[in-house]
Amino acid sequence: MTRAGSSLTVVIPTLNEAERLPRLLSDLEGLDAEIVVVDGGSEDATVDIAVERGVRVLEAERGRGLQFRAGVAASDSPWLFFLHADSRLDPSALTALRTFLEDARPDDFAHYRFALEGAGRLHRLIEFGQGLREARLGLPYGDQGLVVSRALYERASGYPAWPIMEDVGLVDRLGRLGRRVVLPARLVTSSRRYDAHGVLLGWLRNLTLIALFRLHVPVERLARWYAPHRGEGPRAQPPRNRRAVVVFAKAPIEGQAKTRLAAEVGAPSAMRIYRALGRATMDALRGGPYRLIAYVDPPGPETLGIMSEWLGRDGVEYRFQSTGDLGARMASAFDECFEEADDVCIVGTDIPDIDQDTIRAAFDELVEKGVVLGPATDGGYYLVAMRKRHPELFTGIAWSTASVLESTLARASESGLEVALLEPKTDVDTRADVPASLLRE
16 A cells, blocks of 8 residues: 655554554555554554555654654655544545645645534534634644645654644644645544543633643643543653754765865865764664754755765654854754753764763763763864753854853853763864774775
8 A cells, every 4th residue: 555655655643543544544545655654552453454454554652743753754755644543534635635736835734624523513513613713823633634845844843742732833833934725625533532521521621722732831731631532542741851862964065064174185085084974973873762853954855865865864853953153053953852852962973983872971961960061172062961941052152163162161150050071072173083994995
């Protein structure tokens, strides 16, 4: 059933969906797309059913946002279609999808009209109420499906790794970056999350949760209040200490990366060395007890292709660096990651011996200190880790000079921050910094 190489990937998170998944997969049989089922630990026959149907099956940590992210990371189609496992698509819904994809622009994203199974008046009332919410706030439910280009999805930083409201978080970002399109068809979804506690009470519960979310109540607290529907089991709770490791990387393009090194060894050799260092760094950090995120530059779909070929897709999420100097871009990355993690560490791609032990040491130091820096022998730093936002550490710094570490420590002292320092390392900027093994190649 899965069609690898298609321009569209359908990602379906599952958890004990043996009853409903076969119906959705049957609906999708006429669609030219790669189907990826991402299972969060089903105890029924969900995985067996998906395998028998010939779709690609992945396992991921439980939680729709995390499962959606895993499906995206394992695919490379330019368009993505996110579906809940209890949805149904009739022929008109498939036609509307195909028509949208024929003329869609990279900044377009689309969803269906909301529809519930069931013939009761309260079901129709919920549909009407959602139609009003969507028209006034531009906010569809996750049950309405979401079609988005990979480029726009990456610009929006993907689904947040929240235990609840992950669909709201992504659609909010997409709405600021792209154009929302309502497909001229309904996507019918199960009413079980309403029926489990009474249709009206279920509807009021959802409205209350959204209102509290808009009042900035933490999503972890909302998740504790959210009762799962029958057959799903408890919703995923976030680990007590969520960690993210960010790798800042420039595309290996001659004249744009490692220019100082290129002046000494030539542009082709500089790019060969840079590629070797970057891939070694990513491979050393891959598979650790944290999320691994590559923040890449320059932004654009071409860059994603270059970077994924260079650094690999396995276990890595890709996002674009923001605009501004290095400090502004790092501050922005911290801001984004602190929406989803408690401890965040940023490193570069030109440190010959950085590995998981380095990251572990940084996170261990964060237990006692609020900021950790890895001093570089040229006066800068190769690593910065924090538990809270401290934007003052990234402003007014003369980047790419020998005073970066000293200035940063002074800023930290002015703010009353305690800083832990790791062992110094050498980042590769000149020929003298290059390991002998790379010079010989």
